Amino acid sequence: MNAFTVSQFIEFVNTALSTAVFPEGVAIEGEVVEYRVSQQKWIWFKLKDESSVVECFATVWQLRTPLEDGMKVRAHGMAKIHPKSGKFSITVERVELVGEGALRRAFELLRKKLEGEGLFDLARKRTIPRFPARIGLIASRESAAYGDFMRILKNRWGGIDIRLADVAVQGRDAIPEIVSAFRWFNANPRSVDVLVLTRGGGSMEDLQAFNSEEVARAVFSSAIPVVVGVGHERDETLADYAADVRASTPTNAAERVVPDRREVEAFLDGAVKGMDASMRAALSGRAHRVESMASRIEAHARHRIDEFRHLLRDFASRFDRFASGVREKVAACESSARLLKTLDPRRPLEKGYALVWGPDGILKDAASVDAGTMLELQLRRGRLGAKVTEKKT
Amino acid sequence: MPKPKAESKEKGLDFGAAYKELENIIEWFEQEDVDLEEGLKKFERGLQLAKGCKERLKEVENRVTEIKAKFGALEDDAAEQEPLL
Numbered sequence: 001m002n003a004f005t006v007s008q009f010i011e012f013v014n015t016a017l018s019t020a021v022f023p024e025g026v027a028i029e030g031e032v033v034e035y036r037v038s039q040q041k042w043i044w045f046k047l048k049d050e051s052s053v054v055e056c057f058a059t060v061w062q063l064r065t066p067l068e069d070g071m072k073v074r075a076h077g078m079a080k081i082h083p084k085s086g087k088f089s090i091t092v093e094r095v096e097l098v099g100e101g102a103l104r105r106a107f108e109l110l111r112k113k114l115e116g117e118g119l120f121d122l123a124r125k126r127t128i129p130r131f132p133a134r135i136g137l138i139a140s141r142e143s144a145a146y147g148d149f150m151r152i153l154k155n156r157w158g159g160i161d162i163r164l165a166d167v168a169v170q171g172r173d174a175i176p177e178i179v180s181a182f183r184w185f186n187a188n189p190r191s192v193d194v195l196v197l198t199r200g201g202g203s204m205e206d207l208q209a210f211n212s213e214e215v216a217r218a219v220f221s222s223a224i225p226v227v228v229g230v231g232h233e234r235d236e237t238l239a240d241y242a243a244d245v246r247a248s249t250p251t252n253a254a255e256r257v258v259p260d261r262r263e264v265e266a267f268l269d270g271a272v273k274g275m276d277a278s279m280r281a282a283l284s285g286r287a288h289r290v291e292s293m294a295s296r297i298e299a300h301a302r303h304r305i306d307e308f309r310h311l312l313r314d315f316a317s318r319f320d321r322f323a324s325g326v327r328e329k330v331a332a333c334e335s336s337a338r339l340l341k342t343l344d345p346r347r348p349l350e351k352g353y354a355l356v357w358g359p360d361g362i363l364k365d366a367a368s369v370d371a372g373t374m375l376e377l378q379l380r381r382g383r384l385g386a387k388v389t390e391k392k393t
Numbered sequence: 394m395p396k397p398k399a400e401s402k403e404k405g406l407d408f409g410a411a412y413k414e415l416e417n418i419i420e421w422f423e424q425e426d427v428d429l430e431e432g433l434k435k436f437e438r439g440l441q442l443a444k445g446c447k448e449r450l451k452e453v454e455n456r457v458t459e460i461k462a463k464f465g466a467l468e469d470d471a472a473e474q475e476p477l478l
Contacts, residue, residue, distance in 0.1 A: 131409040141459070150455070159452030164459045177464040184462055261450045264412075268443045268450075271419050275439045282427040 010083045017079050028054060028090060029074045029098060032067050043067075047075060047090075055089035064213040065095045066109035071102040094172070096208075103204040107211050111238060114213070119220045120241040126225045128194045128245055132257060134161045136192035136224065138181045141166040145200040145250035149229070152254035157261055163192055169199040174209035182218040189223040196257055197239060198250040201232035210237035219243055229253025349380040366391060406445050415442040 004012060030047030037043050043058040045067065056075055067073065077092040097103045114120065135153075139146045141164060153160065165181035168174045178197065185195055197219065199210065209215055210230045219226050219242040228239045229247030240246045247253035341347075349355065355378040356363040363369065371391055377384040418439040422432070 129409060131412065133408070137457075150457070154453065154455055158454055159449065160455040162455055162457045164457050165462075165464060166459060167464050173465055180464040181460075184460065184464065265447065265450055268415075268446050271415055272440060272443050274419055275422055275436050278422040278427055279432055279436050282429055282432055286429055 007083065010081050010086075014080050022079055025076060025093070026079050026090065027074055027076045029072070030054070032071045032073055033069050035067050035069050043092075045069075047073070055087060056092050057089050058092040058095075063092060063095060065097065066106045066113065066213075067095065068105060068109060071105055072098040073102060074098050097205075100204055103208070103211075107204070107238070110211065110213055110216070111241070114216055114220075114238060114242070119216060124220075126244045128225045128227060128257065130259065131157075132160065132193035134163065134192040135257060136163050136165065136185045136195040138165045138167055138178060138185075138195060138197045139199065139250075140169045143169060143200055145169075145198045145229075148200075149196070149198050149250045149254045152251045153258060156254065157258035160258065170202065170206050170209060175212050175214050178209060179214050179218045182222055186223050192224060194257060195222060195224045195226045196229070196253050197226060197243070198229045198247075198253050199231065200250060201235055207231060207235065207237055210239040212238070215239050216242045227253050227257050229256070346380075349378065352380070354379050406449050408446060408449050411442045411446055415439055415446065418442070 028047055030049050033046045033048050033053075035043075035045040037060065041060050043060060043063055045056050046053050047056055048054075056077070058077070065073075074096040075090060075092045076094050076096070077090045079088070079090055081088050097106050118124065137146075137149070139149065150162075153162075163185075165184060167177035167181050169178070182195070185192060197210075197215075199207070204211075207230060210228075216238040219228060219239050225244040226242075227245040227247055228237070228243035229250045229252055230237050230240060231249070233248045245256050247256045345355070357376040357378065358369055358373065360368070363375065369375070369388055369391075371388050373388045375386045375388060377386055418435050421435060
């Protein structure tokens with residue numbers, strides 16, 4: 001028998017393992033023990049059952065499933081002997097969690113980790129547009145969830161452009177397909193207004209992709225706001241937590257992403273009625289104001305007119321009194337003039353009487369002059385000189 | 394100004410913007426003292442917006458386009474190597 005060199009032997013065994021023995025790789029189910037991570041890059045653990053143990057190795061970037069000692073898993077990978085150490089181990093490509101306990105445990109571990117990183121922070125949630133015109137839908141076209149979502153969407157709102165990324169939502173292709181759909185939409189973030197990731201209900205095993213770190217991170221890091229509606233009412237997934245809007249079901253996702261046309265219609269009708277009522281109120285208010293202003297102006301004017309009338313009356317009566325006073329005065333003057341006229345000393349001269357002037361004025365008593373005194377006679381026209389010749393007593 | 398109906402046939406009425414504008418108008422009308430002249434302008438604009446929006450509500454179908462890209466090939470996950478043991 002020809003002897004191998006050590007290197008030849010290892011190479012032979014490894015080639016045989018990868019081509020002849022396990023051409024499609026190997027899947028081994030067992031309990032995780034001695035799990036550890038070195039240099040934040042390499043993962044080491046052992047799988048064991050009641051009587052045996054096998055070494056496992058993986059890289060941190062390839063194996064995203066959170067593991068812990070005691071978990072039951074199904075590890076998929078390649079069996080090989082490492083040349084430098086001579087150790088036989090399984091290079092693990094992916095791990096499926098087996099049983100509800102392991103799934104629940106992994107969920108909790110990852111939830112804590114992502115929560116610690118802030119992936120679920122409420123402050124990071126974005127609001128989605130109220131009336132999205134374009135929706136990016138990440139779902140399986142054959143699923144009931146897709147049908148439910150589309151039906152409710154149509155019930156509520158129309159005229160939307162939906163771009164569908166038809167992806168696997170369970171099984172080994174689910175994670176890479178969902179993640180690459182997110183990448184596809186985000187490569188052109190203006191292409192849609194909102195992303196919806198949806199899937200119907202199922203067991204925790206069925207929903208594994210939605211509890212994976214990859215999908216949770218894809219949801220979180222999407223530049224386009226994301227609505228996630230996975231499972232039934234009570235199901236909760238890490239993708240839900242990371243979403244901007246967490247819908248409880250595919251139906252609820254449709255309800256959250258678009259408004260109901262009936263409500264919008266009611267608003268529009270109410271808006272028209274409201275504006276109409278406001279305008280009417282404004283108009284009647286204005287009319288009322290104009291009326292009250294007019295009546296105020298009228299009252300004011302009437303008051304002024306009354307005042308004026310009063311003044312006028314007052315003036316008229318005062319003027320009347322003044323005028324009658326004047327008339328009385330004129331009459332008095334006229335009668336005085338007449339009286340004066342009758343009293344004029346020259347009037348008797350008209351009739352032939354004469355005034356006799358002595359040295360001391362008008363002569364009234366013959367005794368006041370002596371014979372020989374020179375007198376003057378005043379006639380109606382002209383004067384005469386005279387001399388007293390005789391005194392008769 | 395083009396009628397909203399025309400807008401919706403051509404480029405699609407920006408429903409969100411129209412709705413928001415209408416909401417602002419309603420809010421304006423809810424203030425204490427409505428100026429008649431301004432109110433009349435807003436009233437007309439509001440009616441136009443409401444009409445455009447209602448027109449848009451008549452669209453009942455949603456269009457689905459399936460993306461032809463092949464999902465699942467995560468190009469940048471490939472180039473990882475294993476450590477020396």
